[in-house]
Amino acid sequence: MIIERAKPSDYQELKQLWLIVFDEEPTFLEHFFATRISYQNIFVARKDDKLVSALHALPLYYHKQGEEHPTSYIVGAATYREYRRQGIMGKLLEATREAYDHPITLFPAVRPFYEANGYFTTSSVLSFSLEAENRERENLAVQYTFHDLDAIYRKATSEEGALLRDNEAWSFLTEGYEVLSVEGGYAFISEGKAVETMVLSSDAASSMLSLLKGRGITEVRTLESSPLANLIGREKGVPIPMGMSTSKELQGVYIAEQY
CATH class of the missing domain: 3.40.630.90 (Aminopeptidase)
Structure with missing residues (x-):
């Protein structure tokens, strides 16, 4: 298993993974990949040269007490069904956390999973x-x-x-x-x-x-x-x-x- 940042050559595989896992509307998918693609902020897992899991860590800011601070916001955290329950997404989350000095944020699909990976509900x-x-x-x-x-x-x-x-x-x-x-x-x-x-x-x-x-x-x-x-x-x-x-x-x- 290889955990690394995405490459421009992963474009089609990243779209295919998102489309299959989320059954996404094509219009939304095209909009997202046209405006939010940033390979240095996408973490992927490969197995036998196949991209099997990925997440996008969008660079954003949050404000608190009159000041703005950097954060990364995770979206599109997806793993093909046959590769789930193998700890792959947990490794991607760990790699993302280690890659940045600032906090990581997200809106959870499965809250207990992210709690088990060191996340807490902010509000x-x-x-x-x-x-x-x-x-x-x-x-x-x-x-x-x-x-x-x-x-x-x-x-x-x-x-x-x-x-x-x-x-x-x-x-x-x-x-x-x-x-x-x-x-x-x-x-x-x-x-x-x-x-x-x-x-x-x-x-x-x-x-x-x-x-x-x-x-x-x-x-x-x-x-x-x-x-x-x-x-x-x-x-x-x-x-x-x-x-x-x-x-x-x-x-x-x-x-x-x-x-």
Whole structure:
């Protein structure tokens, strides 16, 4: 078994591995490999000259207490089915951790596996159940830009910190989720749930809650410190664990799934 960094000649094998393991939509796959490919930040495992496992350690930053710090964010951690349960991914995670001086972060598909490999959950959000209100409401939605979303996100997470997002990350997110935006807030919608909701004030919280209920959204997830949690009642919220890191320096830092 050979553990090493990827090479440009691995391009097709890396795409094939991702496509098969994740059954990925071709449009997303092409977007990711066109914008995020960085061979020096991809770690692979080879067996008998075949690429059997890989992960992408995207170079990113997180902010905390007014300062920005480097991190690597793992995505696309994949192993062909016939090579699983052989410790291969654990070796890739170890190689990634040893390659950098900064913390490693990720959003886990299988949390116990990453816990066993030295990762801990940095933060959680609160999930609230909503009852739809089937009555006509004022249209509170507003148009947004990536700059608008980023400004809200940074300010909403300024207290505890968060993994930062560039324009490409916002592009992936807005392509993958429906976005509802009000003055001073936004929500990502998936399957009738607001899976990420950021608001900056009680007025934004009220507008967002009204908009979500009017749209028939049944669940909303938001930060514990959010004005929206205060409006609904924090005691009603159910904690949902978020991303993970190798370093206790990221305790409290918000890490969500992103590309």
